[in-house]
Amino acid sequence: MDKCTPESLLEGRNIKITRQRQIVLGAIIGTGKPFSASDLHDSLGSEMDLATIYRNLEMLCGEGIIRQVMNEKERQYYELACKHNPEHPHFYCNICGKIYCMKQDKPMRLKSRLPGDFTVEQTVLQYRGICPDCGKE
Amino acid sequence: MDKCTPESLLEGRNIKITRQRQIVLGAIIGTGKPFSASDLHDSLGSEMDLATIYRNLEMLCGEGIIRQVMNEKERQYYELACKHNPEHPHFYCNICGKIYCMKQDKPMRLKSRLPGDFTVEQTVLQYRGICPDCGKE
DNA sequence: GCCTAAATGCAAGTTGTTTGCAATTAAAAA
DNA sequence: TTTTTAATTGCAAACAACTTGCATTTAGGC
Numbered sequence: 466m467d468k469c470t471p472e473s474l475l476e477g478r479n480i481k482i483t484r485q486r487q488i489v490l491g492a493i494i495g496t497g498k499p500f501s502a503s504d505l506h507d508s509l510g511s512e513m514d515l516a517t518i519y520r521n522l523e524m525l526c527g528e529g530i531i532r533q534v535m536n537e538k539e540r541q542y543y544e545l546a547c548k549h550n551p552e553h554p555h556f557y558c559n560i561c562g563k564i565y566c567m568k569q570d571k572p573m574r575l576k577s578r579l580p581g582d583f584t585v586e587q588t589v590l591q592y593r594g595i596c597p598d599c600g601k602e
Numbered sequence: 603m604d605k606c607t608p609e610s611l612l613e614g615r616n617i618k619i620t621r622q623r624q625i626v627l628g629a630i631i632g633t634g635k636p637f638s639a640s641d642l643h644d645s646l647g648s649e650m651d652l653a654t655i656y657r658n659l660e661m662l663c664g665e666g667i668i669r670q671v672m673n674e675k676e677r678q679y680y681e682l683a684c685k686h687n688p689e690h691p692h693f694y695c696n697i698c699g700k701i702y703c704m705k706q707d708k709p710m711r712l713k714s715r716l717p718g719d720f721t722v723e724q725t726v727l728q729y730r731g732i733c734p735d736c737g738k739e
Numbered sequence: 740g741c742c743t744a745a746a747t748g749c750a751a752g753t754t755g756t757t758t759g760c761a762a763t764t765a766a767a768a769a
Numbered sequence: 770t771t772t773t774t775a776a777t778t779g780c781a782a783a784c785a786a787c788t789t790g791c792a793t794t795t796a797g798g799c
Contacts, residue, residue: 481765481776502756514779519756521777536673538787540755556720565720583693583702586731594723618796620746639787651748656787658746675756677786 469494469547474530485513489521493531493545499555499564501540535564535591552587558596565596606631606684611667622650626658630668630682636692636701638677672701672728689724695733702733 471490475482492508493500500508502518522543525531532546534555542564544550556565608627612619629645630637637645639655659680662668669683671692679701681687693702 483765483777485778515755516757516780517778536675538673538678541675556722559723582734582737583729584732584737585693585729586696587729589726589728589730591726592720592722592724593726595721597719600719600721618745620796622747652786653749653788654747 469545469549474547478528480524480528485517486521488513489518490525490530493525493543498566499534499542499544501542503540537562554590554592556592556594556596558599559593560595560599563596563598567592606682606686611684615665617661617665622654623658625650626655627662627667630662630680635703636671636679636681638679640677674699691727691729693729693731693733695736696730697732697736700733700735704729 471487471494472482474490474494475486480486488509489505492505496504496508502515502522505518505522506513506515522531526533526543529546531543532552533541534544535542535557537557544566554567556567557563558565608624608631609619611627611631612623617623625646626642629642633641633645639652639659642655642659643650643652659668663670663680666683668680669689670678671681672679672694674694681703691704693704694700695702
């Protein structure tokens, strides 16, 4: 099972491999968890322009290399969308705002059809509540 | 089965019944569908201050009179949370951005527990794709 | 009718995200 | 390898949704 690298994710796609794309993808692959634009910006030591990060996130999302996992009022979260990371539910902590990935046994239903000619491209399941850390005290 | 009125929704709650609260709640009851702050603002002919609308939506949400149904990047959507309108999934059209309510036979699981001491307060199920209107052409 | 705490309107502020544009750069062509 | 050129970047300014501070108004108890 091949590991993801910035280059393997971009190859065969007519996308220029720039230094900043390698850095951004490296950071995305490095963290196993959902991330926001400003998470990336912070983890890269604020050295890369936020506009570049936003532009690349949009591009990667359009290419299906990453996917949006949660739209919080204050921020958009993404995660890597490669085959090692199939779609799954997420948990949002109402107190600390952290997002957790929830494993599930059965794959989520996708691209199904609902009554009345709705074409479903994505089924989103999320839980909201109190995470173990915040529930402790 | 009693109908909702602005007054019935607010009664017994130590909340001042102001003119603008009656108007806002009237509009919310009037439309059967999910709405955003600016939907309300528009439907009221832009006569009520947006700050007032935002403050009242927050208050109504805290009181459990309305609930958030979807956080889109650009807007928060709410719906009436009275007993005539139990929780249910929603469909978001990726093309036109419209939100549809999806009826379902079994009530959604709520306030359940997941492994590892996650306390679930809300289970959100949503579909994203192409709505009947946008699928037509 | 009077009084007070709470709600409103207005204007200014915040925050996440987007856009215009000149300078840089990857990579195709020569 | 050098040249060429179209795409990408960084910067600064713009946007849009939402929030906040504050003086004025108002609901509702007295």
